Amino acid sequence: MARIAVIGAGMGALAAAARLATGGQRVTVFERADTYGGSVGRFERDGFGFDTGPGLLLLPAVYRDLFVKTGRESLEQSVELVQADPASRHVFADGTAVSLPNTSRSGVIEALDAAFGPGSGERWSEVMLRGRQVWEVTRRPLLEDTFGRGARALGRDPYPAVVRRGLFRRGAPTLAEVGARELGDPRAAALLGSHALAYGFDPRTAPAAATVLPYVEQSFGVWYVRGGGLRALAEAVYERCLARKVEFRFGAAVTEVLEKDGRASGVELADGTRFEADAVVAAAPLRALYDEEVVPWTYQDEWPEPGPVDEPGRFTVHLALRGGRPEGTAHRTVVHAARPEPGLDWTFGPHRGDLPGADALTVTVLRPDDPALRPDGAHEPVTVTATVPPQGVVDWTAPGVADDFAGRLVAAAEAAVPGLRDREVWRVARTPADTERETGAPGGSVPRPVLAGADGALLRAPNKGPVKGLWFAGGWAHPGGGLPHAGMSGAIVADLIAGGPGGSR
Template sequence: MARIAVIGAGMGAMATAARLAVAGHRVVVYERGATHGGGVGRFERDGFSFDTGPGLLQLPAVYRDLFVKTGKETLERSVELIQVDPAARHLFPDGTEVLLPNASHGGVSQALDGAFGAGAGERWSDLVNRAREVWDATRRPLLEEPLRSDWQVLGRDPYPAAAMRRWFGGRRPATLAEVARRELDDPRAVALLESHALAHGLDPRSAPAAATVLAYMEQTFGTWYVRGGMRALADALYERCCQRRVEFRFDAAVTGITEKDGRAAGLELADGTAVEADAVVAAVDPALLPPLLGGRRPWDDGDVAPELGPGSGVPGRLTVHLGLRGARPEGTAHRSVVHAPDRDAELAGVFGDGRGTRRPCRRPTVTVLRPDDPTVCPDADHEAVTLTAVVAPHGPVDWAHPEGVEDDADGLMEAAKLVIPDLADRVLWREIRTPVDTAAATGARGGAVPAPALAGAGGRLLHPANLTRLPGLYLAGGWAHPGGGLAHAGMSGALVAGLIVEGEDFRGSQ
């Protein structure tokens, strides 16, 4: 039985801990905050309850596998998992609306024909079919296997016909935005495709064509909600860890990772406690590791490594939680996406305008979540609503400026009125959360939210490997391979547990 010390109590950390505990190891989790879940938090006020992180789940099979392999209670017996249908209602600046059914390729095609005109569904289906080839080519190396030592092969874009011809001869990799314009034609369909990338904090102007796989995954595997919110999933995973005798130490900030005989050998805590361990799993931003290692970088030149410095440049989220008077209307879509009227201004505000300037867009793309869940409201005569937009992280934009934050929240409210026309009359109160709040809750630099790993773009969208160059030190969570998102964090736990239990020859989860 090995002693495993885990830094952080997020979803990737707990997924790793549960699997290692089942394998017979003694696992202790050290969390600087007062609770588990990491970015999967909860805000409560006046009988209302809101997720402060992701509000929906994709690829639930990841957590089904985790719960099956760590105990007797399945995922469905641990939480109430609900398939969201329709998957989303999209509202475009020209007044067009489209309801997309959940996990139905044919249904989506029919919906797009009805909203955008004959032929739109076929063009979309053709693109999604090509995206399936991306999924088939990258599912194992990106999601189910440790990052390869020859990771450079993943820098090539697997999207069919991804190359674009230059004006003066030659070819270059296409971006998602270029593929969207070339293959979809209709600007509303282009915005629909690009919104899948933007929702993950990816710039469609520079994201590879392989980012089409994000639309394929949602359309193929569906979108799910957990009764009580995603925090209920975090609670269930925490309970599973406790059942497997994983120990948690909260308010236990780690100030150092100790080494012995060239291996990670334990932790130093802020209160002076020294912890001995046979292996250390760091489920935090890898850029935070050098200070914990006395300046040492646990990767070599040529490895996938994080961008060091005060901020990663990765976008964050601006969120407005609304307590509303009045019942949720029958037939209301769980998720509505109100597309920005000026996409160029939005992308410049989130990712920069090429001159290093980022200014929040007054009317960004806004996701409106209205769960049909009585457990998140004080009673049937009230409704809990969450508005979210992807924004620049703290640093390039000052999210600590109260007046500016209020103005930006007003912009989200303005967009939400297209979904809830009587919004102004129904609001009891609103609670605003910015990247500054995310940074305080999760420790993420600038309040950034990691994106999932993608092939293409020369490997720029890969994440550091789970196995580091310091023996005994492993990386888990959204900032490590295979990247951000609930499902990907769960996958990181399977990969790290496999590397520790089976050794460095571990070839991936089955």
């Protein structure tokens, strides 16, 4: 029985810990904060509850597999998992609105034809079919297997070439170009690009392979955990870890990965305590681990950089509203910017300038139908989010900046929630500076999922670290950010430690 030290208690760490403990390993998790879940947190006040991280779940099969492999109770026996239908509602500056049904290709075609005109749905469907081809080519090497040298070939964008105007285009365009050339309507193009923007990608530079993001959502569905939101999923995974005898030490910051005879031999904590281990799983933000010299930069000649230092973060406004949630309200509404270019320029730089106006912001409005998150039926919790520059690129702690920007987000969100400001009881803004403080992520950046293309710039660090016995999991390692990806990384690392080839299948 090996002793395993896990740094961090995010979802990738929990997934790895549960699997390792089920395999007979003695697992101890060290977390600098006082709770588990990483970015999958909860904010509560006056009977209102809000997810502070993702509000919806994609690819629930990843967590179904985790629960099947680690105990008797299934995922559905542990949490109430429900489909969000419609999957999303989209509101545009010209007054157009369209609701996209969950996991219904024909329903999506009908909805887009009705909103954008005949033929719009079929054009969208053709792009999704090419997104499916990307999925089929990249699913195993990009998501399910450990990162290896062969994965570098995924630096070439697998999005199929398309014949247009008699010219055979060699190589794939950006996602924005796909929208402009193949969808034929700026609103449909904005809809396509919004999927990438939600993950922190600039649709103007994201590879066409990013079409896999809306494809996955449309094909496998969008899910919600009723009875507490996505934080309830983190609670269930944590409870599964406890059932498998995983030991947790909260308020225990790791300051060094110990090394002996050329391999990881344990960790040292901020109070000087040393914990010996046969293997170390680092599931904390990799850039922070290196910058704080938990893992020495000595190995950089043989190991790639931990990842970009200025990936975007998220700005969130939690709103307590008087008045109940109207019947038939969509769980998620995306309000598209009237002038998207200034907002994208500000978010992705290089010259940021002043805060953009409300009309330049694309915002996501979450309105869950969940009695566990409201004090009574006469009130409603609403969350508004937007992708924004990280702390440091913008000083979110400067006087008035967070309040000013929160006001702009709320103004934009009123297109989804008429009379929003008149119903407001209170609001709480959360910035990338808050994310940095709570999770240790440099700048409060939110890790993006891996994508093929872009000459490999969007791939993540390998799960196998630069020192023998050191492994990397979580959103900052392969296969990147997002709840399903974190779960996959935990499965890959657990399999590698157990002597397997490393795979989440």
